[in-house]
Amino acid sequence: MGKSSVYNASKQQYPPTFKLFFFFLPISLAITSFLLIFIYIYTTSKLSTDPQSSPFLEPATNYSLFDLLIPGSTDYETIQFSIDNTAEDLFFDLPRTSSYAKQNQWSLGDLFGFTGNTLNNTEIYHDIDVFLEDYKEMNKSFKIFVYPHKPDDPFANVLLPEDYNPEGPYTSELYFKKALFNSHFITKDPNEAHLFYMPFSILHLRHDPRIGPEKLQDFVKDYIFNISHKYPFWNRTGGADHFYTACHSISEIAMDKTVEAKENSIQLVCTSTYFVTGYFPHKDVSLPQIWVKKHDPGTLVSSKRNRLAFFAGRVNSPVRAALFKHWVNDTEIFAHFGGLETNDGKEQLRSKFCLHVKGFEINTARVTDALHYGCVPVILANHHDLPFTDILNWKSFSVVVHYMDVPVLRKILQGISFEELSWLQSNVMKVRKHFEWNVPAVDYDAFYMTMYELWLRKSSVRV
Structure with a gap:
């Protein structure tokens, strides 16, 4: 009897609807997964390519790079691209108006820690001992x-x-x-x-x-x-x-x-x-x-620094173009196209922050110039392996800002408290000796x- 029961159970027939359910279930799950993946790819690609969906990632190829500059200006040279220009450079753009900072409390750089947060970075060496x-x-x-x-x-x-x-x-x-x-x-x-x-x-x-x-x-x-x-x-x-x-x-x-x-x-x-x-x-x-200077600037008293930030240079990269577009007429960030008639050092001596903005190449003597004149460097050069990073904590004497934070640059710098600025300037004075050639x-x-x-x-x- 037991044998017959087992045999009969193995021969049990399931209704057709039950069979259809198990047949279509994996197919339905596969189709649903495919649709979800397709929707995800479609929406994320729209986010990175549709200018209306992202205020930061509008492709610069839709218009002339001159549009990044001051409207109506025709005196700027053609922006060149260096051999180290990346997709980030070639498709770099920022909001067409500076009102973005008023609409959003945080920039993309804030989300990923690129905006130069200087808290708890007072030690200039990673490990002095x-x-x-x-x-x-x-x-x-x-x-x-x-x-x-x-x-x-x-x-x-x-x-x-x-x-x-x-x-x-x-x-x-x-x-x-x-x-x-x-x-x-x-x-x-x-x-x-x-x-x-x-x-x-x-x-x-x-x-x-x-x-x-x-x-x-x-x-x-x-x-x-x-x-x-x-x-x-x-x-x-x-x-x-x-x-x-x-x-x-x-x-x-x-x-x-x-x-x-x-x-x-x-x-x-x-x-x-x-x-x-x-x-x-x-x-x-x-x-x-390092561009070796013949004369020491003398007094570097910070109380005489009545300008927020300074930059002067050619517009030879999308980042610099964006900088001039947003801040060329600003009263606190002095952004000057081309060289100055006077020595840059005088402007750096009266500025709290001095901008290093990536140009044709990522490197420049502006960082060491800023240190020479006691000005806190602001690094606007993504992917720059800064000198002596194995030894020095750059966040203790500089502010590192992501390209995409150019529209809110003033807000970032103004957000640095008097106490933070004081120890940034103090650390600048301590690291100056590391960026000097002596004979x-x-x-x-x-x-x-x-x-x-x-x-x-x-x-x-x-x-």
Whole structure:
């Protein structure tokens, strides 16, 4: 009887409606999921492409970039796009009116923490004890081998240090080389070296009529070929313990014909943007771009700073275009197109905040100029790997603002309390010494800070 019951149960027939339910259930769920995914993709794509649905992400390609500037103005130069311009740059736009700040309490930058919130960031070093301990060890034991070149070398002008103090915005690589050649870090014994320095100057190669931008890549390729065949050090690590310096933006393409060098060697460059290929923050070093000033500004008393913010420069990027569009006629943010007839330093001395706005390239000497004149830097340059970030807490002496917060820039700066501004200015005075080139080099100046960054990147395994 038990056997017969089991057999009969297995043969039990279900009604047709029950079978249809189990047949259509998975199909219905699949169709519903597909429709939900389709609706989600459609609505989110509309959000990023429909100008009416987002006040920040209107495509700039719908109209001339001149529309970002002052209505009726025809004197502005064509906005160029650099080799590091991203989709964010090419489709960058902001609200056509500055009333957005009145309509919304928060900007998109607030939501993601990009607006320069300075609370609880009063310490200028990430860890002062670790830094001082490592700095002492670096001074004691760090060794660099420089590939030797004679004064009668045909390219001695690009391989040997200057016998004078260079001038201009791209001379950081020249000051570094000069300081290194006269430092105690140099060793003539390559077997005790931690790193190897390739002393060619990208800046001089660019201006040398025998090389120029057209033959720069070939020169670098031939140079690495020569040292890798004459010496054994490059081949031991594939160039991973080698480095070179460059401040001009043309350095971004200098290694294009030597992929091994581009991927392995340490680059000390001013164009330190981690959004494009070729720069690796964990490997490369952000070299500060410093325009050495002949005179000290003297008194930097903050009580005389009666202007909220200052910027002067060319309109050569969508971000700068947006800045001028919103603030060119403002009474508190002084935004001036082109260079000033007077020295920029006078304007920075009377301003509380000085703007670094990404132009044709991400790098500029405006940050270090601001520090030189005791003005709190405002960083409007997304993806900029700022100098000495392994050591310094930039939020303790600067304000980092996202591109999309340009329309509410004044509100952000005015929202910084007197107490916060006071310690920002105080910390600016403390970090100034780290952004100065001295001849000869002085402890904790730009040279020694750069050497410390190299010290952090030296190989932990000796070959």
